[in-house]
Amino acid sequence: MNYYNLKNKEEVVDFKTATIKGQGKEKGLFFPEIVPQFNEDFISNLQHLTDGEIAFQCMKDFVGDTIPEEELKEIISETISFDIPLKKINDQIYVLELFHGPTLAFKDIGAKFMSRCLSYFLKNKNKKVTVLVATSGDTGGAVANGFYKAQGIDVVILYPKNRVSFVQEKQLTTLGENIYALEVNGSFDDCQNLVKQAFSDEEINTQLFLTSANSINVARWLPQQIYYLLALKQWQKNENKNPVICVPSGNFGNICAGLLAHFRGLPAEHFIAACNENDVFPNYLKTQKINTQKTVATLSNAMDVGNPSNFVRILELFENQFDAVKDKISGYSVDDEKTLETIKNVYSKYNYILDPHTAVAFASLEKYLTEYPDKKGFILGTAHPVKFPDPVEKATQITVEIPDSLQDLIKREKKTVEINSDFEELRRFLLNKN
Ligand SMILES: *Cc1c(COP(=O)(O)O)cnc(C)c1O
DSSP states (O other), X not given: OEEEETTEEEEEEEHHHHHHHSSOGGGOOEEESSOOOOOHHHHHTGGGSOHHHXXXXXXXXXXXXXXOHXXXXXXXXXXXXXXXXXXXXXXXXXEEEOOOSTTSBTHHHXXXXXHHHHHHHHTTOOOOEEEEEEOSXXXXXXXXXXXXXXXXXXXXXXXXXXXXXXXXHHHHHSOOTTEEEEEEESOHHHHHHHHXXXXXXXXXXXXXXXXXXXXXXXXXXXXXXXXXXXXXXXXXXXXXXXXXXXEEOSSSHXXXXXXXXXXXTOXXXXXXXXXXXXXXXHXXXXXXXXXXXXXXXXXXXXXXXXXXXXXXXXXXXXXXXXXXXXXXEEEEEOOHHHHHHHHHHHHHHHOOOOOHHHHHHHHHHHHHHHHSTTOOEEEEEOBOGGGSHHHHHHHHSSOOOOOHHHHHHHTSOOOOEEEESOHHHHHHHHHHOX
């Protein structure tokens, strides 16, 4: 399987090169040349397969011969090393809990898969690689954890000062070793712009070997398909209608992976892009116009994205057919007030605690179901509520206990370098870090 650059279709690379480079010329995203179809038997037989077998079938065509089968199986077993249960909330809504990994967010899955692939590709090379990543909150922790002490790899994380939660900040600033955290006076979009500039800076790229770990990297994006299959496996035990799948969305990597799985044959009635007040996509569905916006800060800060990078992949998947996009995906924008109200109601009605991101999805699916009352579906639970204690406590009046697994972490000391949203400052840091 090869990948082409969405900005320059002449540039075609294999999985290894796409993983190492992160993005192509002119900052274009890589996209698979073919959408390999799932065998029908595979889909109807999910319940009789192990999670590891499902994940392997899901990924093998994308990796091709760049990683031997046994090695890929090993990478997969390290990636899916925790439970991903589909829990029933009420008659129509289930939640796929993706937050039982090391940093309590779904990004652990993509970050781990990518770090293991990259380490495999760099083994026995004496080249040192710098992974440069912008985070609105959760990516940083997941990448820091996934790459911690990875040989030959330095990680530099940019995050917007005062816009990530206490636990998130601890997760990305306290590891040390090969992990560097830069605290940027600015928004997530500023961080992302700095990262993009670094990738096109000649001096930096001759001195350092840079790569990305944002969801633009295919090795982070593609493994996210796996848990849509794992959800379906559990769904089929209880339900016979196809599910509506509702995804809390920011950069749109997660939902785009689900859509890719759907194009390969994963049954799904419909998709919902659940957004906070950063509503570029819901607006696009209304107006057919892509108006990127300045980021609005919200309670679901990992979704505070004014210019979603994976949007171009969605358009490519649908061959730029607006009507097809509109038929398959609905978009909702949920404000902070509604988010809090949803956390409160779901807690009092079902005794279930939602984090703000998952709450945006719950509110969106609920809204959709008022229009289509005979449908059912699941939402993706993208983070554990303890990562966002303030809004959750405000809404439910209960204290979210910090799990034992985090007690150690919160005692650790934060180590960061503060920079302004100024490319010169980032350049200086990168050229002098070692
Ligand atoms: C990153 C993140 C999202 C958004 O995922 P995208 O792939 O960027 O759309 C949603 N919820 C949480 C908790 C996240 O960390």
